[in-house]
Amino acid sequence: MPPVFAHGRLRxxxxxxxxxxxxxxxxVIRLLEERFQGLYAPSAGTVYPRLAKLxxxxxxxxxxxxxRKVYSITDAGRAELAGRGGELADLELEIRESVSELAAEIRDDVRGAAGALRREMLAEASATQTRVEDESWKAAKEEMRRARQEWKDQARRAKxxxxxxxxxxQQARRQAREAQERAREEVARLAAQLQEQLAKSGGMLGSLAGSWLGGGAGGAAGAGGWGGAAAGAARAGEAPRTAAGGAPAPEAAGWAADVPRTGDPARDLDRLLDxxxxxxxDAARDHGVTAAQLEEAHAHLAAAAARIAAALRPAR
Structure with missing residues (x-):
C-alpha cells in the first residue's frame, strides 16, 4: 500500500x-481518523513531532x-497555507482516493480471508463429519450421565x-429448655436456703429475710408463697420443704411464679436474678447492714452463685 501522505503533505x-x-x-489525530473514515489513524509519534517542527x-x-498544549496557526502559517492553495486542493483529492484504495484493499483482504476460511471449514467438515458426530454424541452421553449422578449426589447430601x-x-432447643428449668429450680432452692440462713442469723439478716420474704417478724407467719413458708420453717428450726429430686417445694418457689417467661432462656434467667x-x-436499704453481716451475706451469695453456675452447665 502506498503512503497515505506524500512527502510534505501531512505538514x-x-x-x-x-x-x-x-x-x-x-x-488532531482524531480528526485525521475521521477524515479517513476510520481506515487510517496516524500515531502520536507521527503527529506530535510534526507539530513541534511547525x-x-x-x-x-x-x-x-x-x-494540555493547544496549538494555533500563526500569521506565517496562514501565509504558507494561502500560498499552497493548489497543493491543498490536490491533497483533498488524494485523501479521497486514498480512502477508496484503503477500503478496496480491506474488502479484498476480508473477502480472500473469508473464502479461504470457508474452504478450510468445508474441507475439515467433509473429512471429519462422521468422526466428530460419533465423538460428540459419546461425549454428550457421558456428560449427561455425569450430570445426573452429580445431581443425585447433591440431592442426597442436601437431604x-x-x-x-x-x-x-431439636437437641439445642431441648438442652435450652432443660438448662432453663435447672436454673430456675437451683435459684429457687438456693434462695430458700439463703433465706433460712439469714433468718437464723438474727439481727439485720433476720430482718432482711423477714421483710423481703415475709414482711417482717409479724408478717412472716402469715405471708403466703415461698417467703412465708421458708421463714416459718427457719424460725421453727426446720429445713425448708423440698419437692422430689431436691427442688424447692411449690410454696418455697412461689416468689418466682409471677416472673413472666418470654421463651428466651437467657432473658428469663436475667429477670429471675433481677x-x-x-x-x-431493698431489705438491706430498709434495715441497714454492718461489715460483719456483709461478710456473712457475701459468703452465702458466693456459694449460691457457684451452684447456679454449675446448674447452668450443659448436661453431659
Missing part, C-alpha cells in the same frame, strides 16, 4: 486543521490549557444435611 494538512480552529494533539519554524504556536440440621436444632437482687437490695 500541509496539519496547517489546514489548525486554520479551522485551535486544537490539541489528540484532537512551532519551531514559527508556523504554529501553543498555549497550555488544563495541562442428609437438612436432617442433621433439624436434629441439631427479682432476687432487688429483694435483697
Amino acid at each position: 500541509l494538512y496539519l496547517l489546514k486543521l489548525l486554520d479551522e480552529a485551535p486544537r490539541h494533539g489528540y484532537e 512551532e519551531a519554524e514559527g508556523l504554529v504556536t501553543h498555549a497550555t490549557e488544563g495541562g 442428609d444435611e437438612s436432617r442433621r440440621a433439624r436434629e441439631e436444632a 427479682r432476687f437482687r432487688d429483694g435483697v437490695r
Whole structure:
C-alpha cells in the first residue's frame, strides 16, 4: 500500500486543521481518523513531532490549557497555507482516493480471508463429519450421565444435611429448655436456703429475710408463697420443704411464679436474678447492714452463685 501522505503533505494538512480552529494533539489525530473514515489513524509519534517542527519554524504556536498544549496557526502559517492553495486542493483529492484504495484493499483482504476460511471449514467438515458426530454424541452421553449422578449426589447430601440440621436444632432447643428449668429450680432452692440462713442469723439478716420474704417478724407467719413458708420453717428450726429430686417445694418457689417467661432462656434467667437482687437490695436499704453481716451475706451469695453456675452447665 502506498503512503497515505506524500512527502510534505501531512505538514500541509496539519496547517489546514489548525486554520479551522485551535486544537490539541489528540484532537488532531482524531480528526485525521475521521477524515479517513476510520481506515487510517496516524500515531502520536507521527503527529506530535510534526507539530513541534511547525512551532519551531514559527508556523504554529501553543498555549497550555488544563495541562494540555493547544496549538494555533500563526500569521506565517496562514501565509504558507494561502500560498499552497493548489497543493491543498490536490491533497483533498488524494485523501479521497486514498480512502477508496484503503477500503478496496480491506474488502479484498476480508473477502480472500473469508473464502479461504470457508474452504478450510468445508474441507475439515467433509473429512471429519462422521468422526466428530460419533465423538460428540459419546461425549454428550457421558456428560449427561455425569450430570445426573452429580445431581443425585447433591440431592442426597442436601437431604442428609437438612436432617442433621433439624436434629441439631431439636437437641439445642431441648438442652435450652432443660438448662432453663435447672436454673430456675437451683435459684429457687438456693434462695430458700439463703433465706433460712439469714433468718437464723438474727439481727439485720433476720430482718432482711423477714421483710423481703415475709414482711417482717409479724408478717412472716402469715405471708403466703415461698417467703412465708421458708421463714416459718427457719424460725421453727426446720429445713425448708423440698419437692422430689431436691427442688424447692411449690410454696418455697412461689416468689418466682409471677416472673413472666418470654421463651428466651437467657432473658428469663436475667429477670429471675433481677427479682432476687432487688429483694435483697431493698431489705438491706430498709434495715441497714454492718461489715460483719456483709461478710456473712457475701459468703452465702458466693456459694449460691457457684451452684447456679454449675446448674447452668450443659448436661453431659
